[in-house]
Each structure stands twice: as structure tokens, then as C-alpha cells.
Amino acid sequence: MAQTVAHKGNHAADHDHGHHDPNDLKVVGFWFFLISDVILFSVLFSTFIVLRNNTAGGPDGKELFELPGVIWETFILLTSSFTSGLATLAMNRGKKSQLIGWLVVTAILGAAFVGLEVNEFVKMVNEGAGFSRSAFLSSFFTLVGTHGLHVSVGLCWMIGLMIQLGRRGITETTKGKVTLISLYWHFLDVIWIFLLTIVYLMGVM
Amino acid sequence: MLDSIKDFASWFFVTGDPLIYGADVSIVLATIAIFAVLTYFKKWGWLWRNWLTTVDHKKIGIMYILAALLMLFRGGVDAIMMRTQIALPGIKFLEPEHYNQVFTTHGTIMILFMAMPLMFGLFNIIIPLQIGARDVAYPFLNSVSFWLFFVGAMLFNLSFVIGGSPDAGWTSYPPLSELMHNPGVGENFYIWGIQISGIGSLATGINFIVTLIKMRAPGMTLMKMPMFSWSVFATCIIIILAFPILTVTLALLFLDRFAGGHFFTLDMGGNPMMYINLFWMWGHPEVYIVVLPAFGIYSEVVATFSRKSIFGYKSMVFAMLVISIVSFFTWLHHFFTMGSGADINAFFAITTMIIAIPTGVKIFNWLFTMYRGRIRFELPMMWTIAFIPCFVVGGMTGVMLAVAPADFQFHNSYFLIAHFHQVLIGGVVFGYFAGLYYWWPKMFGFKLNHKLGVWAFWFWNIGFYVCFMPQYSLGLMGMTRRISEYTWDTGWAPLNFISTIGALMMGIGFLFQVAQILYSTFKHKKVGNDPWDGRTLEWTTASPAPEYNFAITPHVHAVDDWWATKERRAKGIADDPLPPIEPIHMPKNSIIPPIMGLAWFVAGFGFVFDWWWFYIPGMLGVAICMIARSFSYDTDYYIPVDEVKRTEEAIRGSV
Secondary structure, three states: OOOOOOOOOOOOOOOOOOOOOHHHHHHHHHHHHHHHHHHHHHHHHHHHHHHOOOOOOOOOHHHHOOHHHHHHHHHHHHHHHHHHHHHHHHHHOOOHHHHHHHHHHHHHHHHHHHHHHHHHHHHHHHOOOOOOOOHHHHHHHHHHHHHHHHHHHHHHHHHHHHHHHHHHOOOHHHHHHHHHHHHHHHHHHHHHHHHHHHHHHHHHO | OHHHHHHHHHHHEOOOOHHHHHHHHHHHHHHHHHHHHHHHOOOHHHHHHHHHOOOOHHHHHHHHHHHHHHHHHHHHHHHHHHHHHOOOOOOOOOOHHHHHHHHHHHHHHHHHHHHHHHHHHHHHHHHHHHOOOOOOOOHHHHHHHHHHHHHHHHHHHHOOOEOOOOOOOOOOOOOOOOOOOOOOOHHHHHHHHHHHHHHHHHHHHHHHHHHHHHOOOOOOOHHHOOHHHHHHHHHHHHHHHHHHHHHHHHHHHHHHHHHOOOOOOOOOOOOHHHHHHHHHHHHHHHHHHHHHHHHHHHHHHHHHHHOOOOOOHHHHHHHHHHHHHHHHHOHHHHHHHHOOOHHHHHHHHHHHHHHHHHHHHHHHHHHHHHOOOOOOOOHHHHHHHHHHHHHHHHHHHHHHHHOHHHHHHHOOEHHHHHHHHHHHHHHHHHHHHHHHHHHHHHHHOEOOOHHHHHHHHHHHHHHHHHHHHHHHHHHHOOOEOOOOOOOHHHOOHHHHHHHHHHHHHHHHHHHHHHHHHHHHHHOOOEOOOOOOOOOOHHHHOOOOOOOOOOOOOOOOOOOOHHHHHHHHHHOOOOOOOOOOOOOEEEEOOOOHHHHHHHHHHHHHHHHHHOOHHHHHHHHHHHHHHHHHHHHOOOOEEEEOHHHHHHHHHHHHHHO
């Protein structure tokens, strides 16, 4: 009786005595985590919006932001979201090496994104527009940096998962884990769209 | 060399106050005593295996409650120290700086390290039992949450002897809490103590909402959930939506102090008022986080001890969910005086008055439940009955404070102090006491002594009114909060003196409760599954419940399912035949949560003192714990049928 997956919609009839599909439980909990993460980013967005004109005589977004780099970042992150979708499709077809392959592509794209972001940050700091220069810059680095930190944590998580997939193959447990990270990855993509609009596009307007 | 060590020690340790030296000595003695007792009785292994590494929700709940009672003691001592200082003019008991620290730690501890863990303790012990589940949705995460709370609380309390306590009030408003005005490490302790335990609180909120959504016994639809479960559901919604705000707010304040940010500073474009807004966007919902479970407890107690089902079940559910939403739209009433303009103040005055309506609905429901019921005056019911008038008065003064123009007079006066103590003690503390008395037999298998409990009850209740009623008048006479000194010609002395007597009476009430717990632990009668003639599922299993809670998962047919079963049995209708016992799937204990807690502690301590050689290893430890968990696949086991049967027979034999 151990690991049979309970069929959804059949709950009242199933007599499996407190057995719950563990993956199903985890996905529900992860959605709640994502809701709380939405709140976390909303607070950072609102602090940014409140403080974005408080440049204290320092540079503002118009002077600092270089759109080509940001467009590249956007393009790379959106593509990585697509490839993580391909990874999920490969998993559902039971193809382990394809799944790991797509995850590797996703991770490389994610790393490129983080690299470009770090590069942008370093440039700004070198131009004298660092974290402590003004309230605008404090909130900019915190908001964009928190997203970058999320992506970096996702990268470590993905590498850990690739190792586990390599060792154990596609099982119920590893399937659950891949489902969670792809949710997480798409979520970061959505946050980035808001970042692009509110921070960069409205910043250079 | 010796001199530099001496310099370091006099900066690192809090020195100069005989009260603190006394506390240092007692902390060291207590620690030695605990180590000695554990070593002498060879209990280290027992402690580690059965408690520290446990993932059993009932044991985690008991650890939460123990810690919360300790914190209640510390917070209470803080309160009595303050009341002693301002009992009369000119008492030189606490220096003004020390007084600032004491009111800061009193508030922070009572809300975040007393009310929250006491609440989580009751969640943990009761929710799975009440919905017929074997455990919470994520037992491992549950243990992590406990350890994050615990090390957060320890880190915060450490500031008392190392580095210095925070002193900018429990709200820690900038610019006072910024580096410019507060260069010591005290505020860092505040930030990291709350931050670490706050992450645990968020995880608990997610854990319990998923438990309630996914783990209910078959047949228990949402509208058949017991009232306490509903209140926890509503609370979890608020936790998930509110705690991230606190996390960010504290993080931003820390970035200001640690990395030279300008979120809330006075210069370079920072905006201190934004902190106040953000703090109360979390802070006001937080009030409802702690009070809603108390409402749930009153609902359970009132129904059980009136022998009636709760009046207006649907309106109760509706009221709690409305409160959980509207609680997010009242935050600005904490600072009407900020000067946001008449329109904004009017909006928040109206939302604040609106939230009194669902609360009023609940009060009437409790009264109507009692109406024509056969009331038994057991301890839980006594606290519930005491709660109603107390909370009504507290609620009414709340509505007075909500009147924005009048609030310009009441703001930060003792009128406000009296108001929020009345709702927090009369609402939250009374409720958790009722819950503790009510579910104590389910936790430990015996009731707490009635007689000592009655003494505690009257000391607390009379003490409460003696303490806080004068404070309403003091507020109207112009006494503001957070002052450590006043003169005779203010005319505040007599009422302050009476108020201090009331505080001491509540202190005596607490001592009676300690005596009650100790006495009952050594001298008690074992009780059966259902000592109060209860109505809900937790009373169908043994007291204390076995680790798997229910040998056979119950099937639910009615709102008060256990009561319905008892009525059917009284009519001579046989129970449904039970299915055979099957092997039970359980989570394994884990050493990762306490280690992860320790790693957080090291990291937090490093951040407080800005010691990278502390916080980098600490954060690495946290990461390693998470990776270790991700890579461990051997996390659960099955209890074989034979063992379940033996346990069940042993339980039946012992009662």
C-alpha cells in the first residue's frame, strides 16, 4: 500500500487512513510560500516606488540604466523559463537524460543572468552610484538584488536536484522536487517582468 | 594584552548594574543546575532522542508552551520593575536608560516570544487531533520552526547580559533606532531575534494552513471543522500575508545600520515614516493573529461547558474570515497624528470601527451559546466568562481611540496603554489560559488542581482591573507612555500607586499558577480520554495521545462529531464497524532542525556584532543543513500493526 498515488477527486472513497500524496501536499504548501514571497516583493516594490525620486543630488535611473544589458537579461531569463518548461515535459515523458540536459541549459542561462546583473551592479558602484549614495539607490539595489539572490538560490537548488536525478532517476520524490523548482523558476520570471517595467522602463522614461 | 581583554569584556558584557550582576549569577547557577541534574540522572540521551530531535507535533507543542511560560515570567518581571519605578514620584529604582530597555524588552517579549509561542504550542497540540490527522503537513518543517523561534528568543534575551538590550521601544521606530541615535548592538539583537523567529512563524503559518486544507479526516468538510480549527485557519491567512512585511521591514532597518543604507535615515532621502507604515502593516494584523485563536478557544470552551453546540456556527466562521481580511486595512490608526490628512484618517477611522462589528457578532454568539445552557464553572469556563466583560470594555475604548480627532488627545497616553493591555490580557492571555486548562488533560493525562486555579483566577482578574482601570484616568490626566519619572504636582501619584498594586496582584496570580502546575504534576488523578465531556475529535483518543494520534482514522459525520457519536450511543445505536488496523506511516526524528537552529544562532550573533567570522560560518551551516535535508531520502517509517495493537491495549489497560 506504500506509495500508491491517491487519485484526486476520489478522496472521500479512499480508505487509506491518513495517507496523503506527499507531492500534492508539497505543491500546495509551495503555492502558499509563493504567496508570501509575492508579499515580500510587493513591500520591496512599494519602498522602491516611495523612494525612487529621493536621489539626494545623486544620479537617477535615467542616467544609470543601460537598456541593452537589461533587455539581454530579460531575454535570457525568459528563455530559461521556457527551457525549464521543456525539462518538465521531458520528465513527464520519463526521459531522464533529456530532463537533466534541459535543467543544465536552464541553469547556464540563469548563471548568465546573474553574471550580467552582477556586472551591471559593479559598473554602477564604480561610477559612484553605490548602495549608500541615496535612498533611491538603496532601494534599487535591495529590490533588484533580492530577485538576483532568489535566482542564485534557485541555481544551487537546481544543481542539487541534477545530482539527485542522476543518482536516483525519475521517481515520485524527484518528480515532486522538479515540479517545485519549475514553479519557483516561473515565479521569478514573473517578478522580473515587473522589475523590468517598474524599475527600468519607468526609470528611463 | 590584558588591558585590551579587559576593555573588550567591559564592552561585551553588560556591566555596572547590581540587578544585572544578580541576573548573571542566577543564569549561571540555573545553567549549572540543569546540566548537573541531566548528567546525574543520565537524561541527556533521553532529552536528545525524545524531545530535541522530535518531529511529533504534540511534543513540539509542549516545548513551545514551556518556553512561552518562561518568557511570560521574564516579561512579567519587566512589567513589575516598570510599575515599581513609577509607583510614586522620585523612586530611584531604574535609571532612565535602563527603564527604556525594560519597556522595550517587555513589549517585544510579551508579543513575539510569549503570545506567539503559546499560540503555536496550542496549534501544535490540538489541530491535528481536532481534525483527525496523524501529524501536521510538514513535521520536519514544524521542528525547524520551533528551533527558529527558540534561538530567536534566546538571542534576544542574551542582549540582557551581553552587548546591551535594545531601548527604542518594541516598535523600534527610526530615526531613534538608526545607527546615528542608537550606535550600540541592542537594536541589532532586536532585529535578529525577531527576524529569525519570524521566519519560523511564517513557516508555521504555511504548515498549519496546508494541514487544515489537506489533512482533515474523511467526512470533515470545511463547514464541519471545529471552531478552533477555523480560527487557526483565519490566523494562518493573516500570518502568510503579514509576516513577510515584517521580514522586509526589519531587513531594511538592518541594511541601514549594517551596510549604510538610506531607507529610514534622516539624510540622503530616507523616509522614517515609511518604517512606521510598514511596521504597522504587519503590526496591526499581528494583533488579530494572536487574538483569533483565543476566540477559537472561547468557542470550544463555551460549547463544551454549556453542553450546547456553538450558536451561529456560520456567522462565527464568516466573522473570523472578515476579521482576517479587514485587519489589513486599519494599520494607520496607530499614527493618526502623523498628519496624513483628514480624508486618509477618516478612511482608517471607519475601517477600524467596522472591524468591531464582526467581533461584536462573536460576543453575542458566545452569550447566546450560554443562554439556557447547563453551565459548569470549571477553570476554562471561568476564564471565558471573565473574558467577555473585559474584552467588551477593551473593545469600546478601542472604538474611542478609532475616532481620529479624539485620538489626537489619547495618542501615546496611558489611555492607549490601558486599552491595548485590556484587549491583549483580557482577550489573548485569558484565552490562552482557558485553552491551557482545557487541553492540559489531553497533553499530560491529568487536570490541573481546581482550588489553586481559582486562587490564581481571582488574583489575576481583580489585579487586572486594579492595575489598568486607573491607567485610563491617568491617560486622560495627561500621563504619556514610556516616562520613567514624574513629579508630585502632576497629581498622578495615587492612581499610579494603585496601578502598581494591581500589577503585583497579577504577579501573585502567576505564582499561584506555577504552584498549581507543580502541585498537580506530583499530585493528581489520571483522567480518561474525555474528562470534560467534550464534543470534538481530540477527546476520542487517549490522554496523552499516542504518537500516531489515532489507531484508525475517524470518519466524520457532524460538526460536533464526538458529541453526535455519544448521543447515538445513548440511543443504543451501534457505532459503524471499524476497519482493521493497518501499518501507520510516520515521519522519523531528525537532528537537522536543532543543528540548523544553532547555525542560525551563530549567524544572528555574528550579524549583531558585525563579526564576519561568525556570520559566514553560521549562514554556511544553515545552507549545509538545507542541502543535507534535500539529500536525505530515508525520512519516514511504518509502525507495524502488532505494535499499534500493543500500544492501544496498554492505553486501555492503564485507564
